[in-house]
Amino acid sequence: MKMHNPPHPGEVLKELCIEPLNLTVTEAAKALGVSRKTLSAILNGRAGISPEMAIRLGKAFDTSAESWLNQQMQYDLWQAEQVVGNIEVKRLSAA
Amino acid sequence: MKMHNPPHPGEVLKELCIEPLNLTVTEAAKALGVSRKTLSAILNGRAGISPEMAIRLGKAFDTSAESWLNQQMQYDLWQAEQVVGNIEVKRLSAA
DNA sequence: GCAACTAGTAACGTTATGGGTTACATTTAG
DNA sequence: CTAAATGTAACCCATAACGTTACTAGTTGC
Numbered sequence: 012m013k014m015h016n017p018p019h020p021g022e023v024l025k026e027l028c029i030e031p032l033n034l035t036v037t038e039a040a041k042a043l044g045v046s047r048k049t050l051s052a053i054l055n056g057r058a059g060i061s062p063e064m065a066i067r068l069g070k071a072f073d074t075s076a077e078s079w080l081n082q083q084m085q086y087d088l089w090q091a092e093q094v095v096g097n098i099e100v101k102r103l104s105a106a
Numbered sequence: 107m108k109m110h111n112p113p114h115p116g117e118v119l120k121e122l123c124i125e126p127l128n129l130t131v132t133e134a135a136k137a138l139g140v141s142r143k144t145l146s147a148i149l150n151g152r153a154g155i156s157p158e159m160a161i162r163l164g165k166a167f168d169t170s171a172e173s174w175l176n177q178q179m180q181y182d183l184w185q186a187e188q189v190v191g192n193i194e195v196k197r198l199s200a201a
Numbered sequence: 202g203c204a205a206c207t208a209g210t211a212a213c214g215t216t217a218t219g220g221g222t223t224a225c226a227t228t229t230a231g
Numbered sequence: 232c233t234a235a236a237t238g239t240a241a242c243c244c245a246t247a248a249c250g251t252t253a254c255t256a257g258t259t260g261c
Contacts, residue, residue: 032198037236042196049220051238061219062179062186066193073199076183084157084175091157092171098161101137103127104168131208141250146209156248 017089019056020082028072029054043067059083112184114151115177123167124149138162154178 029039040050044067052058060068060083062076069076124134135145139162147153155163155178157171164171 028198034198035236036238039198042198044193044195046221047237048222048239052219055238057239058219062182063190064219065183066186066190067195070193070195071198073197076187077179080179080183081176084172084179087157088160088171088175091161095158095161098139098165100139100162100165102168103123103129103134103137103166130206132206142208143210143251144249147248150209152210153248159248 017082017085019086020060020079021053021056021058023082024060024068024079025054028068039071043071059087112177112180114181115155115174116148116151116153118177119155119163119174120149123163134166138166154182 028034029036034042036050036054037047040047043050043064045064049058049064053060053064060079062080065076065079065083068074068079123129124131129137131145131149132142135142138145138159140159144153144159148155148159155174157175160171160174160178163169163174
């Protein structure tokens with residue numbers, strides 16, 4: 012049922028990109044062209060990765076923007092399901 | 107280089123779900139548990155598909171919420187690239 | 202003609218979120 | 232001690248999803 016809590020993309024960013032390269036948050040933020048606050052918020056799970064941010068990450072770390080947005084999507088979806096997973100919706104498929 | 111303009115998920119919703127079942131916007135909105143305005147905005151490309159909406163669509167049409175969010179992601183990413191695709195970002199990958 | 206249904210949308214409000222700057226407290230390196 | 236780095240609070244701005252109400256148009260049936 013794929014019920015595992017997806018990690019926040021910020022964690023992944025930190026562990027797979029920032030730390031391995033020994034980058035400081037300040038440096039990375041400058042390189043990415045965003046404020047230190049913005050990057051910090053992402054790294055600490057207090058903000059999501061926007062499409063624009065995904066593009067920046069893709070360019071900076073030579074990865075695909077999609078991969079970042081995909082992680083964010085998985086995370087957002089899981090969060091939404093925790094909150095609103097029980098809503099009642101009428102089945103329209105088998106009309 | 108995959109440079110095609112992704113369709114707005116609302117178009118797909120309309121063509122693949124609403125129209126084939128001969129559903130009115132009013133009916134579908136009621137079944138989904140959202141306002142007519144909200145559905146209308148999505149169908150006409152003036153609003154995106156939120157995680158919550160993706161869950162509703164998944165339940166109503168017996169599809170995966172991921173597929174809807176994925177389409178939205180592709181669309182958002184393409185839009186963002188059109189606007190902010192030329193930003194300069196320092197390469198941090200080959201540190 | 203007229204009533205009923207449908208659809209788009211403008212106007213208004215609420216809540217959430219990304220992003221920016223400034224400033225403060227804390228920790229760590231020299 | 233001093234300087235750098237980090238987290239974060241306070242404040243501002245813009246965008247966006249969602250809701251209700253209400254107006255404007257089409258369409259359909261009587």
